[in-house]
Amino acid sequence: xxxxxxxxxxxQETKEHVMAGETxxxxxxxxxxxxxxxxxxxxxxxxxxxxxxxxxxYNSQSGQWExxxxxxxxxxxxxxxxxxxxxxxxxxxxxxxxxxLTQRSYQAQDGSNRTVxxxxxxxxxxxxxxxxxxxARIQHAGGQSNGYSAAKNIAEISQAHPYQNNGFSxxxxxxxxxxxxxxxxxxxxxxxxxxGNAGQSNNFGQFNQGDEEF
Numbered sequence: 001x002x003x004x005x006x007x008x009x010x011x012q013e014t015k016e017h018v019m020a021g022e023t024x025x026x027x028x029x030x031x032x033x034x035x036x037x038x039x040x041x042x043x044x045x046x047x048x049x050x051x052x053x054x055x056x057x058y059n060s061q062s063g064q065w066e067x068x069x070x071x072x073x074x075x076x077x078x079x080x081x082x083x084x085x086x087x088x089x090x091x092x093x094x095x096x097x098x099x100x101l102t103q104r105s106y107q108a109q110d111g112s113n114r115t116v117x118x119x120x121x122x123x124x125x126x127x128x129x130x131x132x133x134x135x136a137r138i139q140h141a142g143g144q145s146n147g148y149s150a151a152k153n154i155a156e157i158s159q160a161h162p163y164q165n166n167g168f169s170x171x172x173x174x175x176x177x178x179x180x181x182x183x184x185x186x187x188x189x190x191x192x193x194x195x196g197n198a199g200q201s202n203n204f205g206q207f208n209q210g211d212e213e214f
Contacts, residue, residue, distance in 0.1 A: 028094070029053035031052075031093050033091050035048065047076070049075050053073065055069075055071075075124075097123070099124075102117070102119075
């Protein structure tokens, strides 16, 4: 009972809406587009992006690893962490995100009512499997620091392979063996990257309930 009480107090202090019975998942994948940050009608900050998780499976007939069907997860981040995500995350970057699955309905531009499943992100960071990243501590109001978060230009990728600024290093970002070195491409995504021509908008619809996290 004492542990449960401490857990509830911690979440009240950090204003996290974690409740019993919520579905919590962890997803590992690549951002399909640049994060989109905006300010709500009540002055809150929210950042939206989409993560594509592509499983790898071995084809015994061809003797090669192949991409399976990708899972696309819409993600929402609020408050200070929304700004951290907008400053740090970029299209193509491989990330690890943990959060709560939520369902919401909205009215599309054509007037139809739609329902989407989203991940309310509680924790997120770059995957270090194929890359390295520098981390900067964020000092919050009141002199308290709640861990580490990315600020300006701190997700710099250290690598010998020219997959620059996309969260990739000297390996295949979707799993499997590392590709052979290629000539420098001025920081562009490699031609084989399936998200290289992804759309620029995540099209998350409009928030209808006061633009506040629920």
